[in-house]
Amino acid sequence: MKKLIMALVALTLITTTVPAQANLKSKTSSVPTLAIMDTALDTSILSIKEKLIGEVCIIDKWATCPNKTGFMEGPGAATLPAAQLATRDMNHGTQMTSIAIANNPNMNILFVRIIGNTSAGTTQSTTINTVPNALKWVYENKNKYNIKAVSMSQGHHNLLKSANYCPVTNTDYWVDWLSKSNIPVFFPSGNGRDYQRIDWPACIPGSVSVGGVEQDVDYAGKTNLWVSSNSNYDSKLLDIFAPMNSSAIFPGGFKGNAYGTSVSTQIAAAKWIELSQSKSTLTVTQLVDLIKKTGITVTNSNNSIGIMFDLIKAING
Numbered sequence: 001m002k003k004l005i006m007a008l009v010a011l012t013l014i015t016t017t018v019p020a021q022a023n024l025k026s027k028t029s030s031v032p033t034l035a036i037m038d039t040a041l042d043t044s045i046l047s048i049k050e051k052l053i054g055e056v057c058i059i060d061k062w063a064t065c066p067n068k069t070g071f072m073e074g075p076g077a078a079t080l081p082a083a084q085l086a087t088r089d090m091n092h093g094t095q096m097t098s099i100a101i102a103n104n105p106n107m108n109i110l111f112v113r114i115i116g117n118t119s120a121g122t123t124q125s126t127t128i129n130t131v132p133n134a135l136k137w138v139y140e141n142k143n144k145y146n147i148k149a150v151s152m153s154q155g156h157h158n159l160l161k162s163a164n165y166c167p168v169t170n171t172d173y174w175v176d177w178l179s180k181s182n183i184p185v186f187f188p189s190g191n192g193r194d195y196q197r198i199d200w201p202a203c204i205p206g207s208v209s210v211g212g213v214e215q216d217v218d219y220a221g222k223t224n225l226w227v228s229s230n231s232n233y234d235s236k237l238l239d240i241f242a243p244m245n246s247s248a249i250f251p252g253g254f255k256g257n258a259y260g261t262s263v264s265t266q267i268a269a270a271k272w273i274e275l276s277q278s279k280s281t282l283t284v285t286q287l288v289d290l291i292k293k294t295g296i297t298v299t300n301s302n303n304s305i306g307i308m309f310d311l312i313k314a315i316n317g
Contacts, residue, residue: 032148032273033108034100035138036266037131038093039115039123041078042085042251045094051101053108054145055079058137060129062116078113080121085251087121095258096153096266098249104270110145112138114152128169131201135174135185142183148276150178151186151269153262155199157232166203166237175206182276184208184284186269188261190232195302198232208288209237210268212244212261213298213308225308227300231261240291241298241308242268271311278315290314 033053043049055078057065065072066079084090097109114134116124131152138150159165175185189211190199202209212231217223227233228244241264248258276287294317295307 031106031108031146032277033110033146034104034269034273035110035112035145035147035150036093036097036100037112037114037134037138037150037152038096038154039090040080040085040093040113040117041097041111042082042094042253043076043079045098045249045251045253047101047249048094048097048109051105051107051109052111054110055113056110056137057113058134059114059116059124060133061127062124064116064124065113078111080117082252084117084119084121089123090115090117090121091251092153092262094251095248095256096151096262099246099258099263100151100266100270102246102270103267104274107148107270107273108146110138110147114154132170132174135171135178139174139177139181139183142178142181147183148273149184149186149269151265152201153188153265155188155190155202157190157192157194157197157199159197159200159203161197165197166200166205171201172204172206175201175204179206179284182284184269184272184287186210186265186272188212188265189234189238191230191260192232193230194232195304196234198234198238202232203234203237205237208268208272208284209239210261210265211238211241211304211306212264213241214245215243225296225298227298227302227304227306229300229302231264231304233302233304233306235305238306239288240268240295241306242271243308268309271309275311275314287314290317293317 057072057077187202212228214228244264246263292307294313299305
């Protein structure tokens with residue numbers, strides 16, 4: 001999973017405003033949208049282009065959106081030149097978006113670019129305001145884009161080593177406001193093999209934190225599932241699990257494989273949207289409870305135990 005580098009020196013919110021130029025499609029009101037917050041996106045890939053309903057760039061420290069400012073909304077806002085998109089630092093958003101679409105082709109995508117880049121295609125540092133600024137914008141535009149869930153396959157593990165290790169920031173505020181609007185925010189637990197703490201912002205109680213499950217098929221054709229030893233774990237703060245290995249599309253349309261709780265997060269968020277359409281009267285909390293009630297129990301030798309999201313069982317539950 002990519003690391004979101006938190007620089008705690010910036011304490012102000014974005015004040016830059018640019019007239020909105022939404023790339024809206026006529027089907028916005030009827031098709032649910034997943035807002036994906038990540039690095040950048042190859043919008044030329046057909047499977048992505050067909051589902052992309054909007055692009056926005058919100059970079060709070062650098063003027064590196066395509067329009068040379070820290071904010072841009074509309075066609076081209078989330079993309080980069082091909083050479084920069086293909087770098088290891090910036091290709092993450094394309095991978096994650098392709099995985100989300102593969103797991104639910106019946107939704108739209110709003111891509112929110114939150115990571116700046118250098119001319120060489122390396123990532124620029126972020127601040128404590130990076131995530132809340134993006135979530136604030138998502139909240140304010142939730143009806144415009146028919147947003148039903150938010151996913152961000154980013155995080156960091158620079159945490160206290162105490163029981164109350166999760167820092168409280170403005171991110172908590174906007175996660176809670178989105179949840180009150182029945183829009184869950186999904187974050188990965190992280191891949192650091194820490195069995196006491198999960199990454200920030202997944203540790204925020206109001207978010208939906210997602211851990212990773214490994215799987216294989218034995219000689220008898222039975223599928224075996226277990227909590228990955230790479231997946232961070234917290235028995236109190238980790239909500240659900242999902243597979244952490246998936247095929248993905250990289251910038252330029254190349255196919256490959258992606259691994260980590262970043263993958264788990266996109267799978268869970270995409271399937272959540274399908275479940276929420278089937279169970280439209282349930283709240284975020286009620287849907288999490290339903291997933292835990294109907295899912296598959298998974299564990300490992302490190303005594304990590306949880307519930308893997310089973311969409312069919314949840315729909316029928």
